[in-house]
Amino acid sequence: MASLHFDLETTAAGSKARAGVITTDHGKIHTPIFMPVGTVGSVKAVTQQQLKQDVNAQIILGNTYHLYLRPGTEVLEAAGGLHKFNRWDRPILTDSGGYQVFSLAANRKIKEEGVMFQSHIDGSRHLFSPESVMDIQRSIGADIIMAFDECPPYPSDYNYAKKSMELTHRWLDRCFDRLADTPDKYGYTQNLFPIVQGSTYKDLRTASCEYIASKNAAGNAIGGLSVGEPEEMMYDFTALCCDILPKEKPRYLMGVGTPWNILEGIDLGIDMFDCVMPTRNGRNGMLFTTQGVINIRNKKWASDFSPIDPGLPCEPSQYYSKAYLRHLFVADELLGLTLASIQNLSFYLWLVAEARQHIIAGDFKSWKAGFVEVVKQRL
CATH class of the missing domain: 3.20.20.105 (Queuine tRNA-ribosyltransferase-like)
Structure with a gap:
């Protein structure tokens, strides 16, 4: 079979950021890419089906x-x-x-x-x-x-x-x-x-x-x-x-x-x-979202019935509320670990996909400058 091949598609204006495609015998990987860590053959608390359908892991x-x-x-x-x-x-x-x-x-x-x-x-x-x-x-x-x-x-x-x-x-x-x-x-x-x-x-x-x-x-x-x-x-x-x-x-x-x-x-x-940060921090109640960083255990989310992350195109993040996810953590329900892990992994994969689109569009540098401040916010 063929060995790994890398096609460099474009480099961003005013930056060294690149968009490319890695081809392996098990499929293509669109770069830049984040790779979920499945140390013992399993990404903690997330099924392979969820990795594909919700997280879009490549x-x-x-x-x-x-x-x-x-x-x-x-x-x-x-x-x-x-x-x-x-x-x-x-x-x-x-x-x-x-x-x-x-x-x-x-x-x-x-x-x-x-x-x-x-x-x-x-x-x-x-x-x-x-x-x-x-x-x-x-x-x-x-x-x-x-x-x-x-x-x-x-x-x-x-x-x-x-x-x-x-x-x-x-x-x-x-x-x-x-x-x-x-x-x-x-x-x-x-x-x-x-x-x-x-x-x-x-x-x-x-x-x-x-x-x-x-x-x-x-x-x-x-x-x-x-x-x-x-x-x-x-x-x-x-x-x-x-x-x-x-x-x-x-x-x-x-x-x-x-x-x-x-x-x-x-x-x-x-x-x-x-x-390991997205899954490890997720299991401890820290969520990375398109609006900033959330500690879902905080009391302020107890009656917040808005979606976990309305800006993320991930079904669980749109379907479940912050209040429900907080309830799961307070009640020590295992589903909370899964939903938080899916949220964080989905966010990371969304983030690199957005970066890729802005590299291709030619405005990566300006987009990054603004979005870095967004993702650092503590909500």
Whole structure:
């Protein structure tokens, strides 16, 4: 089958924002795009049908670390891969587990071979290497798979960040070698995205971008940002990376972020985003809406019978009222978690679709300047 292809349609006037189309063997992805996070093969509280019909998700994420531990590669292979296991027939991207290993700092050991870590489930010990992570992602069968990297913490001293980046580059070479030696399992192409590292040092980020660009991969990811650094620093390093990474390949800013982070990232030339924020915040009662941010638990919504979000073309957001959704949260009803998650995911997908339309129309810059202030409002 054909490998991933990216058609760059247009770039916005006065901006580096782009509209394009990524074609995979499981369908097309119109960029810029937000990708809902389905860590263990499920976007929390939302069914696959709701992801399609209400959210309009074009691609979702899975995670190598979590799927390796549960349900395990034997089950995934017996099912025919994650697409058949979770009944999602559109594109899937899998994170390599590098960030999860990073988050297990107290229970991991990094060496040249790979990372020894303890399972958060039962404490059992496991080794992730570039080779084993590629093998696991072969078993999962995602359309886009990520290279195994080390994500240094913020802040990191220069020497550590440099050694970490160089290790990530050596691991990347091993990822490519492993993929070349192992065939696709399910009859369609898996596409490896390298990950830029280098912490918050301009020369390291530049060197990493140049190394990653030299690999001529199907797409490229920017990692190691949104890990605690100030927003402006994240934007500065995103801009640096976008100026170096090839324009003809999709660019993926990992783990970002708020609606205003996403709009700024689009402005800088990013095509792909993911973050747990819409579902995690939704389950805690924070709603992102076309009018601003709502804490649905607040008493002020108790008798507000207007739609959850009248400006969002999503049936549940138009059908149910703020008062009803608040009632569900106060009563600890599970439906509240589902409706809030659908609202936030639908908003994120609507936001990137609106950005795309304004890029094509030629007025993205002016639209963004006004709408950033809207989405930051606390209602």
